[in-house]
Amino acid sequence: MSSAAQTTGSGADEVTVRGARLPRDQRRAQLLDAANDVFTTRGYHAAAMDDIAAAAGISKPVLYQHFDSKLELYLALLDQACDALVEVVRDGLDSTDHNADRVVAAMGAFFDFVSSTSGEFRFVFESDLTGDGRVQERLWRVNNDVADLIAAVIAEDTRLPPEHSKLLAISMVGLAQVGARYWVSDRSAAIGLEQAKALVSTLAWRGISGFPLHEPRERG
Structure with missing residues (x-):
């Protein structure tokens, strides 16, 4: 079974990750917080999506469910x-x-x-x-x-x-x-x-x- 599963209903879009389910907007906020820490510590070029996923405690595929690229994530923070x-x-x-x-x-x-x-x-x-x-x-x-x-x-x-x-x-x-x-x-x-x-x-x-x-x- 995959470690990450996404379910979408008529209400809030929810993401299940390692047993924890969060509404999609809360997961996005969590990912932005983690990315903020990584980017401000390492800079854009030295930061990797793997680092951000690890900081957020999720898998990289889940990160890509919310942000298509490192640049998109950076621009959201900017x-x-x-x-x-x-x-x-x-x-x-x-x-x-x-x-x-x-x-x-x-x-x-x-x-x-x-x-x-x-x-x-x-x-x-x-x-x-x-x-x-x-x-x-x-x-x-x-x-x-x-x-x-x-x-x-x-x-x-x-x-x-x-x-x-x-x-x-x-x-x-x-x-x-x-x-x-x-x-x-x-x-x-x-x-x-x-x-x-x-x-x-x-x-x-x-x-x-x-x-x-x-x-x-x-x-x-």
Whole structure:
């Protein structure tokens, strides 16, 4: 008898593996978690589907029931990481109407992202597949989506033209991304998370606050 059997009904699609039955969406989440650990530890090129299957505690045929290739699995994780970054920046910007606090939230979101124990930031900031067009498109899109969120706030508060607001936003994204990547890779600097966020946010605020508000707001 095969070690893996798949049953599909009108409800949840279930997969039976070594005596354990999980709904298909739960199995997919389990496989993504295992693949995340393997890719972030070994990188794309050194990782093998055998390694991922072993990390998930399943057979390789079951892994291929969910993902046709290693690249498909990697792209699914990259999509997940990109969505997470956009969401954390959006949440930060939506958390306050105070302009200085918005800068802190936007810049700090990148540091929160890289400090996550999941390590998913490596798919966005340190991908070893940047030569692949599908990866390039996703990386361009996430930077553009985050910049659009920040640009909308800049345009609303300063009434700068859209192209000016977008350039400023892209520059802020670059500052936050490079700063966060340096911070997470250089632990010898002994700068705590909150201090790192404050330093980069102060730099960004000193720059963006030079553009006058269209309608100055009272500080609460």
